[in-house]
Structure formats: C-alpha cells, structure tokens
Amino acid sequence: MLVTEVASFICAMTLLRLLLRTKQWFTVVAALLVGNAVTNVLPAGDVAGAGVQYQMLAMGGINADSAAGGLAAASIIGLAGLFMLRVRRAAILGGLPVSPGLEHAAYLGLAASSSSSRSAPYC
Numbered sequence: 001m002l003v004t005e006v007a008s009f010i011c012a013m014t015l016l017r018l019l020l021r022t023k024q025w026f027t028v029v030a031a032l033l034v035g036n037a038v039t040n041v042l043p044a045g046d047v048a049g050a051g052v053q054y055q056m057l058a059m060g061g062i063n064a065d066s067a068a069g070g071l072a073a074a075s076i077i078g079l080a081g082l083f084m085l086r087v088r089r090a091a092i093l094g095g096l097p098v099s100p101g102l103e104h105a106a107y108l109g110l111a112a113s114s115s116s117s118r119s120a121p122y123c
Helices: 002-020 025-041 045-060 062-094 100-119
Strands: none
Touching: 002 025, 002 062, 025 045, 045 062, 062 100
C-alpha cells in the first residue's frame, strides 16, 4: 500500500509539473505536499489546501495564471480518471468484451482497491 501511495504522489507531481510547463521540481513537490497536508488537517480543508498550493506555486515563481490553470486541469484530469475507473469496472463486470490483459489488470485493481479500503483506519 505504501508503494502505491508513493507512486500516486509521483504521478500527481509529474502531471502538475507537466501542466505547469516548468522544470522546477522543488516548487511543485513542496506545493503539492503542503497543500495535501493542509487538506487533510483542516476541517473543510479542500479549499484551504488548494489556496495554499496556489500561493506556494505563485510564490515559487510560477505564473499565477499558469498555476490556476494547471491546478484546475490536474483536478479535472484526476476526477475524470476516477470516473473512468468506475465506468470501465462496470463495463468489465457487465460482460463487455475486452482484451485479456486489460481484464486481468482490472481484476487486480479491483482486488487491490477492495483490500486497501478494508484495511484503511478511517473508513
């Protein structure tokens, strides 16, 4: 579970860096980690976390318009990815023909997500 969480953060950092069109890893990583921490600590922290992340990117030398657009695009891509996982899962479980490799990967993902959600302490 730790490996998948680290991989998730690396993918999120890489996506945000690509959307911002910058080579500054430190600014992007620091903003993402601090924004995530604020989101998890404060009540209704999603708004505060996004604001902190935006401010850190702007203070780190990223153009304010690029920071706002990059954060918005990253959020939309993340939500679209989560939505498509559910759609593909329903299609595969509903009997839609798919390639054997994709079907195997989907079943592994289902097993991993169901086992990790059962062991999460705050569910």
